[in-house]
Amino acid sequence: MPAQRPPLSVIIIYALGQLGWSLAAFGGSNLLIYFYMPPEEADGVVFPPYIFQGTVLGIFTIIGLITAGGRVFDAFTDPMIANWSDRLKSSFGKRKLPMAIAFIPFALFSFLIFYPPSTTDIQLNSIWLIGSVFIFFLSMTIYVVPYTALIPELGHHPDDRMKISTIISVAWAIGFLIGNSCYTLQSVLEIDGYTSTEAFHATILIFAGIAALFMLIPILFLNEKKYCQQGESGYSIMNAIKSVFNNRNFLYFSLSDFMYWLALTFIQIGNSYYITILMGLDKSYATLFMNIGFLCSFLFYVPINYLVKRFGKRQLMIVAFLSFCITFGITFAIKWIPIPIMVIFYSLAILSALPLAIFGIIPNAIIADIAHEQEEKTGANQSGMFYAARNFMMKMGITFANLIFPSLLLLGKSVDEPLGVQLSTLCALVFCIMGYALFTQYKEVEVVATD
Numbered sequence: 517m518p519a520q521r522p523p524l525s526v527i528i529i530y531a532l533g534q535l536g537w538s539l540a541a542f543g544g545s546n547l548l549i550y551f552y553m554p555p556e557e558a559d560g561v562v563f564p565p566y567i568f569q570g571t572v573l574g575i576f577t578i579i580g581l582i583t584a585g586g587r588v589f590d591a592f593t594d595p596m597i598a599n600w601s602d603r604l605k606s607s608f609g610k611r612k613l614p615m616a617i618a619f620i621p622f623a624l625f626s627f628l629i630f631y632p633p634s635t636t637d638i639q640l641n642s643i644w645l646i647g648s649v650f651i652f653f654l655s656m657t658i659y660v661v662p663y664t665a666l667i668p669e670l671g672h673h674p675d676d677r678m679k680i681s682t683i684i685s686v687a688w689a690i691g692f693l694i695g696n697s698c699y700t701l702q703s704v705l706e707i708d709g710y711t712s713t714e715a716f717h718a719t720i721l722i723f724a725g726i727a728a729l730f731m732l733i734p735i736l737f738l739n740e741k742k743y744c745q746q747g748e749s750g751y752s753i754m755n756a757i758k759s760v761f762n763n764r765n766f767l768y769f770s771l772s773d774f775m776y777w778l779a780l781t782f783i784q785i786g787n788s789y790y791i792t793i794l795m796g797l798d799k800s801y802a803t804l805f806m807n808i809g810f811l812c813s814f815l816f817y818v819p820i821n822y823l824v825k826r827f828g829k830r831q832l833m834i835v836a837f838l839s840f841c842i843t844f845g846i847t848f849a850i851k852w853i854p855i856p857i858m859v860i861f862y863s864l865a866i867l868s869a870l871p872l873a874i875f876g877i878i879p880n881a882i883i884a885d886i887a888h889e890q891e892e893k894t895g896a897n898q899s900g901m902f903y904a905a906r907n908f909m910m911k912m913g914i915t916f917a918n919l920i921f922p923s924l925l926l927l928g929k930s931v932d933e934p935l936g937v938q939l940s941t942l943c944a945l946v947f948c949i950m951g952y953a954l955f956t957q958y959k960e961v962e963v964v965a966t967d
Contacts, residue, residue, distance in 0.1 A: 519672060519744055519745040521672070521743075526670075526738065526743055527683050528683065530738055531687040532687060533730065533734035533738075534684040534687040535690050536619075536727045536733070537659055537660055538688040538692055540656070540724065540727035541660075542696070543695065544626060545781075545784070545914065546696075546785055547630070547720075548629065548649075549580075549918065552567055552578075553577060566632045566635070566638065567632075567638050568638050568642070571926060575923050576922075577923060580918060580919045580922040582642070582645055582646055588912075589650055589654070590653035591915065593654060593657050594905075594908045597657050597661045598661050599753040601661060601665060602756070602900040609740040611662040612734070612735050612740060615731070615735050618655045618658035619655075619735065621655040622652070622655035622656050622659050622731070624728075626652060628648050660907065665903050666738075667680055667880055670744055678877075678881050679821075681878070681884070682820075685873075686814065693811075697807075698720065698723070698803070699788060699802045699803045700804075701719045703715075756901045757901065760898060760901050760902055760905045763886060763890060765958055765961060766886050768957040769879075769958050770905060770906055772837075773879065774912060775913065776875065776951045777909075777910045777911075777914055777917070779951065780944075781913065782921060782941070782947070783847075783941075785917065785921055787805065788802040789940075790850075793937045794847075795850065795857050796857065804865075805865050806865075808866065809868040813870070813872040814873070815869070817873055820878070828960045829881060829882055830958055832878060833878055833882075833958075834952065835871075836871040836878075837948060839868075840868075840871045840948045841952065843867050844941060844948055846863075846867075847864060847941045847944070848938065848941040848945055851934075883906055886961055887899050887902040889961050924943070
């Protein structure tokens, strides 16, 4: 029987999984450098030095190399997991089975990566961190790649693709906001008498439990056979990768996406540094900054769906790139702007709302459009591989950001010596400009309803 269009209740069930995995991924994506190479505040560093804090090979750091290595491993496992899921046949569900295998270790190691076994043995801690980071990223890939492959399979009607992309973007933002509240929750627990480390561990453990619960919901309650239009892929892994990147539109999109994630990751992992070092505010304001941006972005979610119908996805993405260029440029120049710091703080938070909304919704819909267009031409379902290829480029962007950012911090990460923090904002601006230039080569895909 042909797949049914999913009602709103089914899309919400699916989107709750996004909330779960975005929360589980938050720490590993945004907090590793904060925990293992913390900012220097007036009363000292936030956490004790669990791993070596100096340089490796003159320019790198241990946390930078471990994080980058985990991300590279993660990126290269994406195509393998995608090809396996695309070709999988299971009565439980070709996408849900890998998700069911992965959600528990994913949630568990989202906590354990921040729980080094010793307070003094930095070699032992480094070995533990390498192992736990690699398990964390592998389990994340096994859950996320099949999960995102469901977007075009549930969205076999173009209107549903935008609806699904919008709702999972809201879910991702909620998960991110919960994760970003770690700075505030840590401060609250510190006031109650917890040490910084105890407060941070308690916060991350709570997040892991919440993430596991939400990741489980689509595994239990989403009916793949009833609502997903799923074909078969006869491609070997190498032929599947070649087929995806031979798509000119996807190639330009993915290259621009790589630059976007480089820029965004600099801002995300640098958030607490910009707040405490460049603005001179308490670290709890890092939570407030991101919350304002994301909450204001929700105001644009409905208008974006209407604007897409009038102007197309391509034009809105170009607007988003230019908006982020302005935001990153102001952040770089913040020390020289003769305006009260709180005015700049709130202005930047609000200014980031529109591009956050556009980048949160439209890329997933673009990939779904490309995947459907390719399937119509070739007859092969490569939903998993398209999203895995996007994830590969995204994770490579995050990898390079995590490798470069801590090296820049070696040039200065204190109020008296902020050069490294300032240079990171300039890098984000340059990456975003390059992303804009690449995306201008993308051509809008004509979407056609299949039912």
